[in-house]
Amino acid sequence: MTKFRFYGMPHSLYSGKARSYLIKQHVDFEELTAGHPRYGEKIMPAIHRWIIPVLETPDGEIVQDGTDIIDWFEKRGLARHSAYPESPRQRITSLIFEMFGGEGMVRPAMHYRWNFDETNLDFIEDQFGLFAMPSAPREKRLEIIRKSTGRMRAAAVMFGVVPETIPIIEEAYEELMGELNAHFSQTPYLLGGAPTIGDYGLIASLFAHLGRDPYPAQMMKRRAPALFRWTERMNAWGADMSEFLDYPEELLPGDEIPATLKTLLKRVASDYLPEIRAFTAFTNGWLAENPDLPANAPVGGEKLVRAIGKCSFEWRGKTFDVGVMPYRFYLLQRIQDAFNALADEDRKSVSALLEETGLSEIMTLRSNRRVGRKDNIEIWEG
Structure with a gap:
């Protein structure tokens, strides 16, 4: 095998993220559907659930999740254009x-x-x-x-x-x-x-x-x-x-x-912060009720489900009831970790932008236990 194998589907929301990256980085890959026999023979025994996208490297390593696929290439210096701005x-x-x-x-x-x-x-x-x-x-x-x-x-x-x-x-x-x-x-x-x-x-x-x-x-x-x-x-x-x-x-x-991008940041603040706020409150309450979860326990339990319950929040005068998926904290932590790694002057510059666009709270909303990924599943870190 000389090419990367990418398991996804054109109509799959999460496949699109990783596929676009592979295309833009000029990665030599072939895309296989999750209906391909190799998915059942090779991928399912390794990741223990039906999920896409999945990358199989030429050396046989298996990487599941769009962000993790992108970071596999980034960490090895294989990106033609890095996905992560330096500024x-x-x-x-x-x-x-x-x-x-x-x-x-x-x-x-x-x-x-x-x-x-x-x-x-x-x-x-x-x-x-x-x-x-x-x-x-x-x-x-x-x-x-x-x-x-x-x-x-x-x-x-x-x-x-x-x-x-x-x-x-x-x-x-x-x-x-x-x-x-x-x-x-x-x-x-x-x-x-x-x-x-x-x-x-x-x-x-x-x-x-x-x-x-x-x-x-x-x-x-x-x-x-x-x-x-x-x-x-x-x-x-x-x-x-x-x-x-x-x-x-x-x-x-x-x-x-x-300015057009600041307008979009304000949209994130108005349309998504209420949900993040409700997710955080529910998750921290759930963690308080489950204090004995061991380190590296799968977020979704033995069945590896995505949601741990449902929460409610108000948005534009209506109540929304939604499933709470801790994977979102995995992405939220990436924002916060990147901010915390900045020099003092750079943090001030970013903070001013967040204040201007109504997103300051995105740096303080967090679950009381970090969500990580190990062996291609979400886990509660210690």
Whole structure:
């Protein structure tokens, strides 16, 4: 084996993050569906659950999780363009968008996939069946997939997508889409002429669900063409920014955070901080009720479930009930750890940006036990 093997699916939200990185870094890889026999023979015995994305290296090492896949290359100096900006404000900003893109945008992603059957359903059923069971006859694939879509729709409810909240979800996403479009009309990527970890976080929801499923993709093309071009750009081997004449393939100089990006940071504060706040309170209460969890205990228990319970929070005048997934603290800790590693003057500069955009609290919200990853699963650290 000379190539990397990447196990994912085009319609998988979390596959998009790692796939885009592999493409942009010019990694020699082949993509296999999780329906490939090798996944069951090689990957499942190693990671003990059905989950994507997964990377299998030429030496046989197995890495699960989009962030961990990216960091596997970064730590070995194999990145063509590092995902992590060196300048402090850009580094923290990109990490914030990694978390927001992958976790804070799941609600619109799930809503626009599962609540527009007239436009989406034929495409979704075909894609789920084709990539899960590529060798099965089409009619057999559809029969099996149609029996399992109820579970997938239930996942949308776990993220707070219910009839009472749908108008707010749509309102907020349309606002966000407009702000993203304004930003990508001015710059090819989040922070200039090269993608960062923030771009890779955002592409998760904005490609597989919102930029590929028929209904939201058409909406994005009509209302946010610059944003749609960015989703194409993030899946292109080259820079793919010819409409930006002579734009250099490098980040904005001087640790610049343009006004359009500050607007988006304010959006993270208004649309995602309430949920992080509720997650933190619930998790710390749950940990207080479970004081005897040993170090390195799996976050999801023996069944490796993602959620440890449900919490409620108020947003735009409505109550949202959502599953609490400690994996999000893994991403939140990355922001806080990067901030804590900065020199004093750099922390002051970042703090001023966070204060200006309403995100100061993101540095103080934390679980009383850190969430780590070991052997490709989330664990409670000691």
